[in-house]
Structures are given as C-alpha cells and as structure tokens.
Amino acid sequence: MQGSNASFGRFRNLGALPDLLGQALGQKGLDQVFRTRNVSPEQARKLDGVLLMRDLFALFHHASIATGIRSIGLEAARSRTIHDLGLYGRHISQAPILIDALHRSNSALRYHSSGNILTVHVDKNELSIRYRSTLENLNGWRHMGDFSLYMFRSLAACYLGDAFSPLRIETSCEDPAALQDLEEYFDAPAIGGHDWHSIVLPRDVSHAPLLSPPKPDEIVQLDDLNRLGRTLPDSFEKVVEAIIDLRLNDGASDIEGVAQTLGLGPRSLQRRITEHGLTYRQLLQRRRMHRASNLLANPSLTIQQIGHKAGYADTAQFTRAFKDSVGITPSDFREMYRRLSPPEESRPDSRLLVGI
Template structure:
C-alpha cells in the first residue's frame, strides 16, 4: 500500500480565496473536508493529500463551479508552485525544467504523486498522477494540476502557447467546454492526466533564467506513516487533543492496523504524540504570548499543574523555568 501523501497547506489558499470571492462559506467548505480553518494562517504546515482533494471537491460543491480547479491554476500559473517554480525558473531549458520538477515535487510540494516527462515518438507528455489510492476528488485535482503544468511550460514558450491536447482520467468530465477554453486545448479522457505537445519544444531555452537550482527555503516533506501521524496529531491540536482512534480513522485504518504498522517502523503512537506535544509546548512557550495555564489547555491538559508536571518529565524543567531560560532570566 502506498504511503499516505502529504502536501503543504499553502495549496489551499487560492481555493479559499475563490470561495470567499464567490460568496461561499469557508467554514462549511473546511467542515465538509474535516479540516480546521486555522490552516489558512499556517501555510507551511503539512496536510494529507486526500484532505486537499476533499477540499477542492467541497469548494466546487459550495460555489457550484466544476471548472473551478482549472480557473484557479491557470490564473495562478507557475507562481502557485512555490519552491517548484523557483526550480523551473532556474533551469536552462524546458526539458531540463520538467526533469527537475519530477525529482523535487515529491520532496518539496506533495508526496504520493508523480509529475514528470515522457516522450512518445515525436510527442512529449508532461504528466501528473496521484499514486495513493484516492478516488474522491482525483479528477478535480488533476484538472487543478493541469493548469500548473501549463504555467510551467508557458514560462519557456510564452503566455499564448497552447498544448495539442490535455488528458484527464475518469469516465466523464463536467464543464468540459469551459475547462478546454481555460486550458486552450481539447481535453480527452485517458489513463493518466497530462499535457501533450511536440517533443522538439523541450529544447526551448529559458527566456528569463534566475536563481540557483539547488536552493529552497522549504525543508523536505519526508515520508512514512510516522511522519503522517505526527502531522495529523499536530493539526488536530488546533481543536482538541486527538485520540489514536481518531488519527487511525483519518488515515482509513483500524486502531490495531495503525499500531502494527507503526511498530513495523520502530515507533509507537504514544511516543509520536509525546514528541509533538513537546514541540508545540516549546513553540508556544517561546512565543511568550500565552500564560502557562492557557498553553496547558491548548495541549489538552486540565490545568496548569498537570501540564507543568508533564513538561517537567519531558525536559527536566518546569514550563516557567524553561521560558525564563529562553528569556535569559532567572533560573528559579
């Protein structure tokens, strides 16, 4: 079974803005996707890829616009790819850029996906696929991705460039004519989503090469079930202390299956949760904005005394002494 994919919360920003502009309810959209609205204030946090797909579907339903994914990504273009856009703009040629995107996308933007280049005789296929077994929202996510693929190629071939055709998976595509207008080409149904264009265009030079290819402000996303569990626990802390059953449910697993798979990776749920709680506690204490009792409540403790005892066991310091040490203040 493939790892559960992760992606950065910044991918939801344009979706949320579109819902706002259409007069829709963000609370309802995020509620349907099972996600907290606080994610909009923390764009560098990681979420499950399946949650992003659910959010896109919820936004389409909220504002009644099946072409929304294509509208968003074609309007945003390469700027919506964040660090991937930097990789593209620093490549010598279109072909080099697409090969680089294939390497860095699962490291910096989203895991459990493939974005890459395949040559088929005189044709080039710049494709995108979700490798995790997710069906809900898959096609809408592919349409969203096509607009970003289009923006990548247009950096080299110009804003008016159009592919020969685009491909999405599935048996039916809603709002096909509108999506075709937005992408500037015919859209057909096939086994894998992507853009098709003449292979000789891969030699096109970068008209405005900038920056160094290796640099990125984003740390690699990482992989593995333990990583997903840690991020889900951290995300759930925005609302309440999560349970192992709740986290297992979010991953589509039973409690025992989750425990067994974590054990196979040499870890346990309790230890992962402890590390997340320590990290969140230290972040809140270092920010120096909330009283210690409130921080304890944020982390799911009944009162400051329970939190202080737990923090002392974790670090060897009380929360107050830890905070004072960060300020350079007294030890006592």
C-alpha cells in the same frame, strides 16, 4: 507509505481556493468548508505546511459544492503561476531549457508532495507530462488534477511565452461539462477517459530556452529542496507523528482516530509502532511537547491556552507533563526563551532550545 491514505500535500496546492471561498461565502463560509477536514484558515496560511492529500482533495470537493464553481481547481489556479508553488516551483522553472524543467518536475516532486506520480513522455512528435495520484479515486481528485495541469502550463509558459496553446489536454475525467471547461481554459482539445492528467506539447519545443533566467541570488539549489523535503513524512514513525499533529489542531489525540486515518485497527497501529521501539503514548507526548515548545515562543498566548492547544485538559496537567519531558516548567521555558532569543528577524526555531 507511498500509495496509502497517508500521502501528504502542501497548502500551496490549494492555490487561490481560500480567496475564492472568502469571496463567495464570507469568512464564516470559508471556516465551515475548512472545518469539514478539521483545518483552520490559520493553518492554510502556512503555505509550506503539510496536510493529508485526501484532505486536500476533499477541500476542493467541498469548496466546489459550496460555491457552485464546477471546475474550481482551474479557478484556484487562474491567478497563480508555477512560482507560487514555492521552492519546488522556482527550482523547476529555473532549468535552462523546457525538457530539463519537465525532468526536474519529476525528480523534485518528492520534496513537494507524496503519493503522486509524474512522468515525462517523448515520442516522435509529442512531448507530454503526465500527472497521477495514488488516491485519484477520491472525491476532489479532478479539481487537484486540473490545478496541477494549469501549473504545468505556467511552467511551459516560462519557455514558450504566455500566448502558447498545448496540442491537447488529456484527463481521467469524462464529464462533458468539465472537458468543456478545460478546453476553454487551455484553448486546446480536452480528451477524457485516460488514466492520467496530461498536457501535451509539440516535441520541437522541448529545447526552448528559459525566457527570463533568474538572478544568481534567486537560484534554488537542491540543498534548499532537501530542507523543504524534510517536512514531509518519509517513514512510518514520521507519518504517525504528522497525523497526530494534524489531529491535535482539532483537539483530538486518540489512537483510534489515527488508526482510522491509516486504514488500520488500533491494535495493528500499536503493533507497528512497537516494531519501531516506541509506544503511541510516547509519540503523542513527543508531538505535544514539540507543539507546546513552539507555542511558548508566542508571548500573546497564555500558558492555559498553550496547554489546551497541546491537548491537555487543564494547566496543571500540562505543566506537570512539560516539566517531566523538558525539565523545567512552561513558564520557566518561556522566560529562558525570552532571555536567549536574538532580535525577531534572526530568531531561531524554539525547538533548538529543547531538543524535541
């Protein structure tokens, strides 16, 4: 699915964007911007949660318009560091020397997001990391590209110190005002008209050592990234399921909307799903039950509320569907979960109980 509209990012890549919106527009304005992409602020607080990359770009775009902040990607990155990218950021910033960190950035990116291309270039005098997206023609890409550049500057600072300046910034943007913002933020020339976003460093810093090595219990291993990477869809079936999940957040479950997201017609989508031995209805039911089983672990939600959040019109319909799929009623499942659950700090994911 690389290169399609079904590329995925994480809410971590919004950086301080929700804070900026809240400060400029208040909670109501924040909600309105997020609702343009059917995303709730509650979802955004789940930092490793996934969203469509095109929606991530669009949130930056709408936020820039709503706040009047011209280079909002840079502002969203200003108060963040590479470690705020979670396991991915911590893993790449723990390499012993800078060039290894840049190579880690490339090889580990697939665990963090999809639909992006990151390459490291070394020539006679320069070292650069180039970042592209397969969706960079969409509104908001510039802001996401700016945010990413700032994160890579933060990565380099782990080896070169906070006071360093790159040789230059290269960007696909050609707007003079945006280029001026880049020059001010990076204290370096910004050159537009490229096919990528890049931060360029002198080659002789490539073997600069990590200034503050991590403690043994803070080291992020590839196994940790593997577990994180499993939350990113890596097959057509999982892509469809992820889109169903995102649309269920807004109460939508129709196949037409999922097909439109993928740039397909409903019949074409159903045919692709059938090739995997499934139907759209089966995938939808699977995701509804997955969602419901997790929500039932929350005692503050009523069965009626959970049924609605899982996309059912009434409680009776939800109860019948849940019992048909799981074998017991939602109330019985909740009671079983309550009895079997260990203390809060070691409680497992409810999915382990139902095998969904």
